[in-house]
Amino acid sequence: MSDDSKLIALIDLVYEAALDADLWPTVLAKLADATGALQAIIATMDRRADTFASISRRAYPDLEASYKEYWAFRNPLWDNATALPAGEVFSLDTLMPRHDFVKTPVFNEWWKTADYGLEMLGANVLVENKVSSLICVVNARGYDPPTGEQARFFEAALRHIVRAARIHRRLWTLDLTHDAARERLESLRQGAILVDAAANVLFANAPARAVLEKGDGLILKDGCLASTDGADTLQRLIASCARGVGPLRGPVGGELGVRRGPNRLCLRVTVTPLRSKDPAIGIPWLGLRPAAAIVTVDDPETGRRQLAQNLHNRFGLTGAETGLATEILKGDGRAAAARRRGISVATARAQLSSIFEKTGTHRQAELVHLLLELADKRELGK
Numbered sequence: 001m002s003d004d005s006k007l008i009a010l011i012d013l014v015y016e017a018a019l020d021a022d023l024w025p026t027v028l029a030k031l032a033d034a035t036g037a038l039q040a041i042i043a044t045m046d047r048r049a050d051t052f053a054s055i056s057r058r059a060y061p062d063l064e065a066s067y068k069e070y071w072a073f074r075n076p077l078w079d080n081a082t083a084l085p086a087g088e089v090f091s092l093d094t095l096m097p098r099h100d101f102v103k104t105p106v107f108n109e110w111w112k113t114a115d116y117g118l119e120m121l122g123a124n125v126l127v128e129n130k131v132s133s134l135i136c137v138v139n140a141r142g143y144d145p146p147t148g149e150q151a152r153f154f155e156a157a158l159r160h161i162v163r164a165a166r167i168h169r170r171l172w173t174l175d176l177t178h179d180a181a182r183e184r185l186e187s188l189r190q191g192a193i194l195v196d197a198a199a200n201v202l203f204a205n206a207p208a209r210a211v212l213e214k215g216d217g218l219i220l221k222d223g224c225l226a227s228t229d230g231a232d233t234l235q236r237l238i239a240s241c242a243r244g245v246g247p248l249r250g251p252v253g254g255e256l257g258v259r260r261g262p263n264r265l266c267l268r269v270t271v272t273p274l275r276s277k278d279p280a281i282g283i284p285w286l287g288l289r290p291a292a293a294i295v296t297v298d299d300p301e302t303g304r305r306q307l308a309q310n311l312h313n314r315f316g317l318t319g320a321e322t323g324l325a326t327e328i329l330k331g332d333g334r335a336a337a338a339r340r341r342g343i344s345v346a347t348a349r350a351q352l353s354s355i356f357e358k359t360g361t362h363r364q365a366e367l368v369h370l371l372l373e374l375a376d377k378r379e380l381g382k
Contacts, residue, residue, distance in 0.1 A: 006034045007153060011160045018164035028057040031157060035150045037137035038115065044286060045078055047130040048222050049198025063114050071110045077101070082132040086124045087162050089155050117141040121154045125165045126286070129223050133286055135161060165286055191297030194274075196289040197242030199224040199235050203291075211297055217258040217267040218297065225295060227269075229259045234269065234295075241273035241293040253293060268298040310374050315358045324351050328364065329371045 010030050017023035024042065032040035043054035052072035054064070072078065080095040092098055098118050101107055122136030137154060139146070146154070185192040191208035195201055200223050204212060211218050219228055227234050237254045253273050257266035274291050307329075308322035317325065327337035338348035352364070361367045 003034070003149065003153060006030075007156055010034065010157055014157070014160045014164045015167075018167040021168070025055055025057070027161070028055065031154070032057045032137055034157075035121070035137050035146060035154055036139070036143075037121075037146075038117075038140040038143075039138045040136070041138070042125065042133065042135045042286070043072075044126075044131065044133040045072065045082075046198065047132075048200060048224055051198065060114065063110070067110060071106050075106045076104060078132075081122065081124060081134055082127055084124055084127075086127055087158065089121060089123050089151070089158065091122075092118050092120050112141070115141055117143055119143060119145045121146055121151060123158050123162070125162050126169070133165070169286060185294075191299070193225060193295040193297070194291040195225055195238055195293055195295055197239055197292040198289070199226070199238045200289070201225050208297055211267075211299070216299075217260045218269070227258045234258070234271070237271040238293050238295070241271065265300045268300065270296045270298075272296070307371065307374055311359075311371075314374075317355060317358055321351050321355050321358075324348060325355055325367070325371060328352070329368060331368065334364070 010027070013023060013027055013030060017027050028040040028042065032038070038058075040057040041054055042056075043052065045052050050073065052068050054068070056064070077092070077095045081090065084090060084094075092101065101118070117139045119139040120136055122134055124132060124134045126133040135158070137146075185194075185203070186205045188205055189207060191211055192205045193201055193208045194203040201212075201220060208218075212220055215228060217228055219226055225234065225238070233256050237256065240252050240254075253271040255268070255270045258269055259266055272294050274293055304326050307326055308319075311317045311322045311325055312319075324337060324341055324343075327340050328334065330337070334348050334352060335345055338345050341348070343351075352367075355367065356362060359367060359370060361370060
């Protein structure tokens with residue numbers, strides 16, 4: 001088969017892989033064969049979570065495991081590669097003088113063991129938001145540098161590989177956005193956020209987006225969900241959702257209160273693990289990871305505002321009366337409610353008499369029962 005025929009066949013396969021992730025290893029095998037390389041790899045470094053993932057033409061389980069867990073984060077080529085734009089072809093010498101690279105631990109303790117030479121061609125497929133994905137072909141030790149024809153083949157194929165990877169990511173994002181489960185989450189009054197195990201936000205419904213936009217207790221930090229109080233409890237609960245269930249695996253998800261400053265009620269945040277029925281839904285070597293947890297957010301102050309509005313709409317209570325009614329709901333008596341409102345007990349007594357008359361109740365216990373009923377229903381505006 002001529003080089004032109006090989007290129008056309010590879011390009012056809014590349015666009016098929018944009019729709020079927022299982023075909024990417026075959027793409028790499030054909031790319032390596034066409035360029036005469038020992039190895040072809042697509043790899044992703046996610047600096048948001050310090051994770052590494054890859055697929056390759058040939059699998060070396062022990063070597064791949066040691067690189068993923070240790071050497072990927074100690075390879076100086078990665079930081080230099082991320083400075084280049086997507087689609088720009090580079091060699092090892094572009095990233096680092098080879099006489100310096102051969103002195104590094106990663107070369108002497110891992111690279112040579114993999115039988116990799118210093119002749120390689122690579123390019124970034126994606127560089128955004130602290131996530132970088134690259135594709136490269138590496139010759140075996142002792143092999144000559146790629147010929148001009150091999151380099152042209154790689155560059156010609158690369159344009160289509162970059163485009164196909166973008167299509168794949170876009171389709172994955174559209175599926176995520178239009179999934180029926182997300183539509184149900186969007187209809188909730190409670191804030192709901194889907195996150196992966198590294199707390200990267202994949203989806204947030206309207207109430208959750210409002211909280212994030214205000215920076216009111218929860219914020220986005222480099223695309224990851226975080227609390228404004230600086231604690232890492234939320235991230236630890238989310239990370240636990242990726243470790244499975246069992247007595248030896250520690251807690252999975254949980255609840256926490258997120259502080260929001262003086263005289264503010266804490267946000268009530270619950271982290272619940274998700275178990276995907278499709279284990280292939282995430283493609284970590286393209287920076288795509290499945291949802292690991294759903295984070296729900298309850299703002300007790302929103303509930304109070306809804307209750308106050310409901311009391312005003314249904315019974316004509318004034319602002320002062322609705323404020324006292326919501327304090328009475330705490331159940332520690334009229335004097336304590338008056339103290340929190342900053343009014344005298346006599347004023348509270350007069351306001352309470354007006355509340356009784358407007359709501360048709362006669363005792364504080366009846367009023368509390370009515371308030372609890374309204375709070376549960378959250379019939380705002382009815």
